[in-house]
Amino acid sequence: MTVSPDAPKVIFTDDGWILSATEPPLTVEKLKAEVVDSHNWPGGALWWSIGDHEVYHYETEIGEIIGEAIEGLDEGTYSFVHSGTPGVIGKIAANVRALMDECGGPVTALSKLCREAGLQFFPRVRMSSHYEIDPRNPAYGRFRRDNPELLIGKPGEELAVGSLPWGQRTGLNYAFPEVREYMRRIIFETFERFDVDGVELDYMRHPGVFRSDEAYQNRYLMTDLIETVHNRLKEVGAERGRDLQLAVRVPPTLADSVRIGLDVESWIRDGLVDIVAVGGGFIPFETPIREFVEAAEGTGCQIYGCIEATRHMDDDAVRALAARWLSHGATGVYLYNFYTIYPEWNQRIAEEVSDPSRLARLNKRYELDRAGPLYPSRGHGGAFRYASPSTTLPVTLRSTSDGAGPEFSIEVTDDLDSAIADDALEGCSLTLRFEDISPDDEIEVTINGGTIARQAGGFAAEGWTRMGITCHFWMAYPGYPEERQNEGKSLTFEVACPPLRQGDNAIGVSLVPSSGNAGGAVTLTNVELDVAYKQ
Structure with missing residues (x-):
């Protein structure tokens, strides 16, 4: 094309x-x-x-x-x-x-x-x-x-x-x-x-x-x-x-x-x-x-x-999507x-997402998505799910015979090696969001085959925010994004480069068997990879 x-x-x-x-x-x-x-x-x-x-x-x-x-x-x-x-x-x-x-x-x-x-x-x-x-x-x-x-x-x-x-x-x-x-x-x-x-x-x-x-x-x-x-x-x-x-x-x-x-x-x-x-x-x-x-x-x-x-x-997610697609x-x-977002936001985002060279050194957050359940279906919500592929998330982590859990792939568009050489990279981090995780639950995380962390659920942070449009956004102009609180717990890990790299990255997440969580399960709802630059 x-x-x-x-x-x-x-x-x-x-x-x-x-x-x-x-x-x-x-x-x-x-x-x-x-x-x-x-x-x-x-x-x-x-x-x-x-x-x-x-x-x-x-x-x-x-x-x-x-x-x-x-x-x-x-x-x-x-x-x-x-x-x-x-x-x-x-x-x-x-x-x-x-x-x-x-x-x-x-x-x-x-x-x-x-x-x-x-x-x-x-x-x-x-x-x-x-x-x-x-x-x-x-x-x-x-x-x-x-x-x-x-x-x-x-x-x-x-x-x-x-x-x-x-x-x-x-x-x-x-x-x-x-x-x-x-x-x-x-x-x-x-x-x-x-x-x-x-x-x-x-x-x-x-x-x-x-x-x-x-x-x-x-x-x-x-x-x-x-x-x-x-x-x-x-x-x-x-x-x-x-x-x-x-x-x-x-x-x-x-x-x-x-x-x-x-x-x-x-x-x-x-x-x-x-x-x-x-x-x-x-x-x-x-x-x-x-x-x-x-x-x-x-x-x-x-x-x-x-x-x-x-x-x-x-902003970081919008930039990551634009960079990947371009x-x-x-x-x-x-x-x-x-359409009702204030004009200055429209102009700034338009200028960013249309210019690959500008996007290259802007902060980004790469994510995995959730398609949602096939049932129950109501009107347009069910229609969207009908037209969508299945996704890995959310997934329930359970102990397995070999200790392995699900593996995800996240593509990073950023040229991380170049950013490091230019001393432009602030750092990268991987965040896992859970519906429920207890202090007794231990999670192991791998990136591209190497273990980067084993961490107990007791260190999980409560909740997180996302920017969203307001209720009845079509009735008010100009509109301004507002913070939305999400329930759950999060584990965040700093990630070095390598193992993180430009291109596809294999991320494994598993529940470590222990006496504290024998027979237990943990629901993983979101996987996010942040790339931050020095400003």
């Missing part, structure tokens, strides 16, 4: 927070100041979500505009997105209408503002939302309410509460031609009517576009839709004398993508997609960006890794749910 010099290094996404957070009427002036100007960084892009659950927040002539279909419905019924902020549906509807009256609507305004600012602009289409929403709520959407036979769950079908099929039962089923045709018309509208640079089809909001037992067999149907969109997009681009681009956001591995009916590798190989954003951002350190880059070899397709703010947004050949970073 050849990284295009014209491709954005950082893609900022926005779910339309300003429509929820602004007291009507929202104006174009405010839209420019708090959305476009906030993300107008050289080499950046702004991709804007047009709605959810087929209830649209833009001036569509095809779909349902929010606030249109409310007679006989009850906003007081449950909606995962809206119930925590009563009255917000009416506020969004009023602001969409205000922009339609002032300038034509949100997408008309944003496409013009971004063009004037030199900022790439894509509308973002959610392909099948799995949020839990009561059908009586206006946010559920007329298309699903009127066509229950076109959903993943069959009318009258009995499903075990908490199972994956139950969690996905109200999602769109693209096996039906009526669903594919409806979404085709929505997608076409975003680039036929508006002066945009392309369109994103977001399959991570939310994963699951077929019944799970039919997804792999039906992948050809989604490929047909992708090809149809690609061909029309290129036709419109040729008419305008511009290259309009098709982007997709997909599960974190090629295998998981095709398993759920998305033949992403074929889309890349056959030139049907121009940009692939990889993953939901919840297990970013377990996301093999390199396999997507290799799939794109010999094509013009650009690959981005996704970072999700609701996971956590510590070293694997990715074009850049795709930021999700960061």
Whole structure:
């Protein structure tokens, strides 16, 4: 894959927070100041979500505009997105209408503002939302309410509460031609009517576009839709004398993508997609960006890794992810749910993660991720797990016959030898997080085959903090990261170089048998490797 010099290094996404957070009427002036100007960084892009659950927040002539279909419905019924902020549906509807009256609507305004600012602009289409929403709520959407036979769950079908099929039962089923045709018309509208640079089809909001037992067999149907969109997009681009681009956001591995009916590798190989954003951002350190880059070899397709703010947004982890992905050949970073963070944070992070030479001597924290349980499943949470690979963590450490425990691999991008030679390295440390560890528990740790420590649980520190976004972050601008307390205990070990090295590092963790913990077990939840530089 050849990284295009014209491709954005950082893609900022926005779910339309300003429509929820602004007291009507929202104006174009405010839209420019708090959305476009906030993300107008050289080499950046702004991709804007047009709605959810087929209830649209833009001036569509095809779909349902929010606030249109409310007679006989009850906003007081449950909606995962809206119930925590009563009255917000009416506020969004009023602001969409205000922009339609002032300038034509949100997408008309944003496409013009971004063009004037030199900022790439894509509308973002959610392909099948799995949020839990009561059908009586206006946010559920007329298309699903009127066509229950076109959903993943069959009318009258009995499903075990908490199972994956139950969690996905109200999602769109693209096996039906009526669903594919409806979404085709929505997608076409975003680039036929508006002066945009392309369109994103977001399959991570939310994963699951077929019944799970039919997804792999039906992948050809989604490929047909992708090809149809690609061909029309290129036709419109040729008419305008511009290259309009098709982007997709997909599960974190090629295998998981095709398993759920998305033949992403074929889309890349056959030139049907121009940009692939990889993953939901919840297990970013377990996301093999390199396999997507290799799939794109010999094509013009650009690959981005996704970072999700609701996971956590510590600077050191963001830098580690960006450094790893860029070293694997990715074009850049795709930021999700960061849209209300104060502009100075956006600019600083964008400048750091887009420049490998600058990243090289900045502190980083490499981590291992947790995919979570397959059961119970609720709505979008289960959908994310459905599209993810299994992970080693969390893992319960128990005594074994040979004394060995699980082994993990952590890749370090940093050139540690060079940093030591330049006297730039402050030090490296390995931290293990435990759900429970007692003073009688003894842990042995190895790195690349050599034992670095044996330590008793009595030395474990209580709890730790991570930086995260605030509750209802989409309702407040500017937003500021806040510390979140995590329960558990931690053991931290200083690590020399060697045994730690640039590249893959094998880390072994085992519970040492002793009279104090005979038959006991310890749950390991996190493994973190910090690289710190002299400032």
